[in-house]
Structure formats: structure tokens, C-alpha cells
Amino acid sequence: xxxxxxxxxxxxxxxxxxxxxxxxxxxxxxxxxxxxxxxxxxxxxxxxxxxxxxxxxxxxxxxxxxxxxxxxxxxxxxxxxxxxxxxxxxxxxxxxxxxxxxxxxxxxxxx
Amino acid sequence: xxxxxxxxxxxxxxxxxxxxxxxxxxxxxxxxxxxxxxxxxxxxxxxxxxxxxxxxxxxxxxxxxxxxxxxxxxxxxxxxxxxxxxxxxxxxxxxxxxxxxxxxxxxxxxxxx
Numbered sequence: 001x002x003x004x005x006x007x008x009x010x011x012x013x014x015x016x017x018x019x020x021x022x023x024x025x026x027x028x029x030x031x032x033x034x035x036x037x038x039x040x041x042x043x044x045x046x047x048x049x050x051x052x053x054x055x056x057x058x059x060x061x062x063x064x065x066x067x068x069x070x071x072x073x074x075x076x077x078x079x080x081x082x083x084x085x086x087x088x089x090x091x092x093x094x095x096x097x098x099x100x101x102x103x104x105x106x107x108x109x110x111x
Numbered sequence: 112x113x114x115x116x117x118x119x120x121x122x123x124x125x126x127x128x129x130x131x132x133x134x135x136x137x138x139x140x141x142x143x144x145x146x147x148x149x150x151x152x153x154x155x156x157x158x159x160x161x162x163x164x165x166x167x168x169x170x171x172x173x174x175x176x177x178x179x180x181x182x183x184x185x186x187x188x189x190x191x192x193x194x195x196x197x198x199x200x201x202x203x204x205x206x207x208x209x210x211x212x213x214x215x216x217x218x219x220x221x222x223x224x
Contacts, residue, residue, distance in 0.1 A: 004154075040120070042200060042214035043155075050209065058211075090154050099145060100212060102154030 003027065006091050006103035013085075013110050021076045021106045023091035032074035033092040033100060036060065043090065049074055050096065078108060085110045114138045115203050117215035125223050130188040132218050134201030137182065141203040143210065146175060146186045149198045149217070158199075159186070188220075196222045 004025040013019045025032065031050045035043040045058030049068040063082025068074050074093075078085045088107050092100040116135045124130045134144075142163040147155035161168040161175045161184065168175050174187045188195055201215040 006154075040216065042115075042216040043212075044214075045211065048211065088152070092154070096210065098210075099157045099160060101157065105152065105154050107152065 004091060004093055004101060004103035006089075006106050008106060009104065011106055011108045013108070015110055016080045017110075018077055018079050019085075019108065019110075021078065021089055021091075021108070023074045023076065023103060024072055025074075025091075025093040025101075025103075026072060027093055027101065028071070029093035029101070030071070030096055031094045032068065033094075034058075034064070034066065034074070034076045035090040035092065037088045037090060037105075046076065046089075078110075113216075114141075115201055115213050115215040117199075117201055117218045119218050120216070121219040121221065123221045123223055124191050126193060127190045130186075130191045130195065130220055130222070132186040132188075132199050132201075132220065134184050134186075134215055135182060136184075136203050138203070138205065138213075139182070140205040140207060141213075142206055143204045144175070144177060144184050145202045145204075145212070146173075147200045147202065148195075149200060155200055191220075191222045193222050193224065196220060 007022045033048040034046040044060050047066040049055035065077045090105045091103045094100040145160040146158040149155040159173045177184045198217045198219045200217045202212040204210040
């Protein structure tokens, strides 16, 4: 079955801790993306990667980091520098200029 | 500055009737538009798209209309069904921005029985 997986579905962390969210795809897509969704808002782009070992900042990259060591994987680290980390995080992938396909999301709660 | 705007936060429609969701954009360089549907606590799913060289694209109960002069697109769902209740996002992209998607804030569609 082809698709995008994100784990875990729910994640709880204490303030001041870094946390890494997983995203894996087996669609053979070149591009991968991380978005954040807050209540009543659209999706805001955190980071994206169009090719292995390369990635670019999106609109709200501060306090986040990513890596793209494999085509299938694009993990996102939410660092302690992110001021408002509690949110719903969505990973997506696409061919370079096609529709983006989304994973099920990870809801991160930081207390 | 919001380049893609969905001015209606919510819309309520009777089951069986037509649902019309609207989206406006400001960037004339956008050449590809998409609609996504999202249920709570799930990722968005792609519904339908339209290229700027067309003014209409139809897929089953879903039709997207594009009016380039007005920088406006709309999604028509007919007939509306209970399972259509969700948040609908409009997104747009441009070739010169590597097709990065710019998203509207979404419209919550509620289908009443």
C-alpha cells in the first residue's frame, strides 16, 4: 500500500525538550513538506525538500529543523526555541509539480 | 498579506442541494489551483484541481470553476451528502515559485439532514 505515514498520532512533551516527528513515504515522491495547522488557520509551511540532502525554509521555520538523508524520510525536530510548539503537524509529499499527498498528522502538545 | 482568501469561515447546506465554496486570490502568477478536503485530526485529501488554461474541471459530484479576470475560483458539490461535511481548503501555486502551495484559511461545510 502506497502512502505517507506519520508517527505518533499524539505526542506530549515538557517545555524545553526537543522532539522529533517522523514522516515516511513510499510513493517515490521527490518533494516532501512539513506544515503546521493552528485552529481557524490554513496550513503554514515550515520546511520543504525537493531532493535528498537539500531542504529550504518555509514561512515559519524558526525553532524547527529537518533532515533529508533518504528519499523516503523527512523528520522534523521541534526545538526548545519554538515559542508556540503546540499544534497539529502535517507532512506531505509530491512529485515536483503535482498534488501534495498528506499523512494523517501528529498532534503535539507541549506543557 | 493573504494571497489566497476564503472569506466564508463556514457554510451550511441542506442535504441534496448544491454547495458552493468560494476562493479569491491576488497573485496573477498563480497557474494551478487545488481543492482539498479535511476531516478533524486527519490530513487533507486532494479533491480536484484546475490549470489556469481552463475555466472548468469536473469530477463526479465536484466541479471547479476558474474566473481568471476576477481572480476567483469556486468549488461546486452537487448533490451535497452528509459525508461532505468537512473543512475545504483552496490552494494555489505558480511555476516560478516551484509550485509551492499557498493555502486559504479553509471553509467549514456543514451538510444538514
